[in-house]
Amino acid sequence: DAGVIQSPRHEVTEMGQEVTLRCKPISGHDYLFWYRQTMMRGLELLIYFNNNVPIDDSGMPEDRFSAKMPNASFSTLKIQPSEPRDSAVYFCASSDRDGYTFGSGTRLTVV
Amino acid sequence: GNSVTQMEGPVTLSEEAFLTINCTYTATGYPSLFWYVQYPGEGLQLLLKATKADDKGSNKGFEATYRKETTSFHLEKGSVQVSDSAVYFCALSPFPYGKLTFGQGTILTVHP
Numbered sequence: 001d002a003g004v005i006q007s008p009r010h011e012v013t014e015m016g017q018e019v020t021l022r023c024k025p026i027s028g029h030d031y032l033f034w035y036r037q038t039m040m041r042g043l044e045l046l047i048y049f050n051n052n053v054p055i056d057d058s059g060m061p062e063d064r065f066s067a068k069m070p071n072a073s074f075s076t077l078k079i080q081p082s083e084p085r086d087s088a089v090y091f092c093a094s095s096d097r098d099g100y101t102f103g104s105g106t107r108l109t110v111v
Numbered sequence: 112g113n114s115v116t117q118m119e120g121p122v123t124l125s126e127e128a129f130l131t132i133n134c135t136y137t138a139t140g141y142p143s144l145f146w147y148v149q150y151p152g153e154g155l156q157l158l159l160k161a162t163k164a165d166d167k168g169s170n171k172g173f174e175a176t177y178r179k180e181t182t183s184f185h186l187e188k189g190s191v192q193v194s195d196s197a198v199y200f201c202a203l204s205p206f207p208y209g210k211l212t213f214g215q216g217t218i219l220t221v222h223p
Contacts, residue, residue, distance in 0.1 A: 033211065043200065043213045056210065091154060097207050100145075102155040 006092050006103035013110055018080040021106045024073055025094030029101075034067055034077050035091040037105075043091075049075065082110045113138040115201050117214035124191055124221050132186040132217045134175075134201035142203040144168075144177055144184040145211075149198045158186075158199070162206065191221045 005024040013019050025032050033048040047057040052069045060067070064083070069075040079086055087110050093102040118133040136142065146158040146168070159168030164179035173188045184201060201214040 031209065042215045045210070045212070048210055050209075093155075093211070095208050095211070099157060099160070100204075100208075100211055104154045 004092055004094050004101050004103035006090075006106050008106060009104065010107045011109070013082055013108070015083055015110055016081045017110075018078065019082045019086075019108060019110075021077040021090050021092075021108070023075045023077070023092030023103060025075070025092070026096075026101055027073065029094035029096045030072075031095040032069060032075050033093045033095070033100075034075070035093065036088045037091060038088045046077070079108075082108075084110045086110050113142065113203055113205070113210075113212045115203055115212055115214035117199075117201050117217050120216075121218035121220060124219070126193055126221055126223050127190045128221075130186070130188040130191045130195075130219070132199055132201075132219070134184045134186065134214060136182050136184065136201075136203050138182075138203055138205075141179075141206050143206055143208065144175070145202040145204070146173070146175055146184070146186050147200040147202060147213075149200065149216075151197070155200065191219075193221050193223055195219060196221045 007022045030051050034046040036044045046059045047067045049069045067077045089105045089107050091105045093100050114137045116135050143162045145160045147155040148158045149155050159170040161168040161177035167176045175184050175186045198216045198218050200216045202211050204211045
């Protein structure tokens, strides 16, 4: 298995633009998580899904953030409009009974 | 809700020194406990885990024992190397799995 695949690896965008981050979980994993990592706040859980259904989105910072999981093999995290304070590394992870696997992350810079 | 507390960092050691990074948790039931490591510029990798009380997880010379009586899962290594320099995260999930909750992370720097 290729592991959890995130794209893009790096994204630089201007303030106000829409940003879409993508994640392909490991086949057969029934949980999917989106985390954000910054120096100031560490690792924050934004949202997680179980069998494609959002279970807890209480970590989503505000209405500018949205996440979807239209099927078991794909999820997106969208920021619209983006702001400089959204600059961070965004990680996707998936899990099953045997454990959790993280993607390599997307480094987002909003200028 | 569930929470994880790690010792304040950063931690700076000389090569071959003994390492302890403290981790305590608050959770209902019997959570699974994890240590993850993040090397510079990379994602998180599972270092070790334990799924029930008194279990000892171990990998690459690192060890941690699930202590339910003290709600702790301290990470130890007898002799650190420069290559161990990284950020270490303690985490827990409900049994058997589900939402993964992380501590704040501890930066470890090992000098030659």
